[in-house]
Amino acid sequence: MKVAYWPGCVSRGFTPELHGSMAKVAPLLDIELVELDRAACCGAGVIAEHNQELADTLNARTFALAQQEMARGADLMMNICSTCQGAQSECQERLDASSEYRVRVNESLAPEGLSYERGIANKNFLWLLVEEIGLDHLRSLVTRPLTDLRVGPFYGCYILRPTDRVGIDDEHPRDIYLQQVIEALGGTVVDYAGMNKCCGFPIITMNKDASLKQAGRHLGDAKDADADCLVTPCPLCHLNLDLQQPAAEKAVGRELDLPVLHLPQLVGLALGLDPKELGMGKHVVKPTTVIDWSTSVVAGVGGGIGSRAASGEVGQ
Numbered sequence: 001m002k003v004a005y006w007p008g009c010v011s012r013g014f015t016p017e018l019h020g021s022m023a024k025v026a027p028l029l030d031i032e033l034v035e036l037d038r039a040a041c042c043g044a045g046v047i048a049e050h051n052q053e054l055a056d057t058l059n060a061r062t063f064a065l066a067q068q069e070m071a072r073g074a075d076l077m078m079n080i081c082s083t084c085q086g087a088q089s090e091c092q093e094r095l096d097a098s099s100e101y102r103v104r105v106n107e108s109l110a111p112e113g114l115s116y117e118r119g120i121a122n123k124n125f126l127w128l129l130v131e132e133i134g135l136d137h138l139r140s141l142v143t144r145p146l147t148d149l150r151v152g153p154f155y156g157c158y159i160l161r162p163t164d165r166v167g168i169d170d171e172h173p174r175d176i177y178l179q180q181v182i183e184a185l186g187g188t189v190v191d192y193a194g195m196n197k198c199c200g201f202p203i204i205t206m207n208k209d210a211s212l213k214q215a216g217r218h219l220g221d222a223k224d225a226d227a228d229c230l231v232t233p234c235p236l237c238h239l240n241l242d243l244q245q246p247a248a249e250k251a252v253g254r255e256l257d258l259p260v261l262h263l264p265q266l267v268g269l270a271l272g273l274d275p276k277e278l279g280m281g282k283h284v285v286k287p288t289t290v291i292d293w294s295t296s297v298v299a300g301v302g303g304g305i306g307s308r309a310a311s312g313e314v315g316q
Contacts, residue, residue: 001132004066004074005033006122008081009041010235014243017279018235021264022080022125024278028141028271029133034074036065042087044236045158052094053105059091060105063122064114076121078128080264082234085124086158089165092122124159126233126263130177135184143272145186151266152190152227153178154218154241156234157198178231181263185270190227194218201240209251215240216252229259229287231266238262242284259287 011019026033039062041047048055066077079085095102096118106115123131129138159166160175168174175196179189200214219241222230232238240248242260249256265278280287 001030002032002034002074003076003078003128004069005035006039006062006066006077006079006084007035008079008084008235010083010239011080015235015238015262015282017282018080018238018262018264021262021268021273021278024273025264025268025271028268028273029129029138031078031128033078034069036062036069036077039065042081042084042091044083045087045090048087048090055087056091056094056101057105057108059088060095060102060116061109061112061114062088063092063095063120064109064116066122067117067120068114070120076123076128076132078123078125080125080233080262081236082124082126082156082159082232083236084158085122086161086166088122092120093165124233126159126177126181127172127174129181129267130174131172135180138181138267139184142185142270144270146182146266146270147186149187150190150226150228151182151187151261152192152222152225152230153182153195154199154222154230154232154234154237154260155196156232156237157202159233160196178233178263182231182266185266187266187270190222190225192218192221192225192227194221199234199237199240201236204240204244211240212244212248212251215244216248216254216256219245219248219256219258220252220254223256223258227258229261231261231263233263235262245285257285259283259285261287 007019040058042059043055095105095116102116102118109115155178166174182189194217197218198214199218200211204211230241238260245256265280268278275288
C-alpha cells in the first residue's frame with residue numbers, strides 16, 4: 001500500500017520518536033510512505049478560531065499535495081496525529097459542502113498550480129491498521145506477542161468527536177479500534193475512566209494547573225487499574241501525558257511513573273523491533289526503566305515470559 005503521508009508538525013519536532021518509529025514500522029506492514037514534506041501545519045483548530053478560511057486553505061493545500069501523489073499511485077492520505085485528523089476532517093467538511101467556497105480557496109492555491117478536489121480519503125494510522133490492513137492480517141504479522149502487557153488506550157479528543165464528522169458508525173466503530181489493535185498485538189486492554197477524555201493539552205497555556213491535573217487524573221486512573229503503559233495515536237496527548245508527567249505528579253500529589261507509547265511504537269514492539277529502534281529512550285518516562293520489554297511482558301521468539309518486574313535501562 002502506498003500512502004501520501006502527513007506526519008504533522010509535532011512528530012517532527014517535539015516527538016521525533018513517533019516519526020522515526022512510523023518509518024521503521026511501515027515496511028513491516030508493507031506500507032510505502034510518500035511524505036508530504038511541503039505541507040503546512042493543520043492549525044490544530046487554533047488558526048480556525050481566528051481565520052477559518054486561512055485554516056481551510058492551508059489544509060486544502062495539503063489535500064491537494066496528497067491528491068497529486070494519489071494521481072501518481074498513492075492509495076490514500078495517511079496521518080499519524082489524531083489532532084491533525086480532527087482539524088483536517090473539520091476543514092474538509094466545510095470545503096466539500098460548498099463548491100463556491102472551494103473555488104475561492106482554490107484561487108489562493110492556484111499560484112502554486114494546486115487545486116483541491118472534493119472527497120479525499122484521509123485516514124489516521126489507527127484507522128488504516130483496522131480498515132485497510134485488517135486485524136487478522138495484523139495479527140498474522142506479530143512475531144513477538146505483547147503477552148501479559150496491560151495497555152490503557154488513550155484516544156484524544158479529535159479522533160472521537162464529533163462522531164459523524166470522524167465517521168464513527170456501526171460499520172466503522174472507530175471508538176474501539178485502539179482496543180482491537182491492542183488485542184490483535186497480543187496485549188491486554190485496560191479499561192479506565194479517562195481513556196475517552198481530553199488529556200488537558202488544549203488549555204495548558206490558559207490554565208496550566210487544570211491541564212496538569214487533568215493529565216494526572218487520567219494517568220492515575222490508569223495506574224490504579226494496573227496498566228503497564230498507555231498508548232495514544234495523538235502526539236499532543238503524548239506531550240501532556242509524558243513530557244508533562246513530572247509536573248502532573250506534583251499537580252495531583254502522587255507518583256505516576258507510567259510510560260506512554262505512540263501507536264507505531266506499540267505495533268513495532270509486537271512486530272519484533274527493538275525498543276531502541278523505536279526511540280523509547282527519548283521519552284521522559286522511559287518505558288525501559290519501568291518494564292523489561294525484552295523478557296517481562298513481551299513474549300520472546302523462543303517462548304518464556306518472566307515476571308513483570310522493573311528492569312533498569314534495558315533496550316535504550
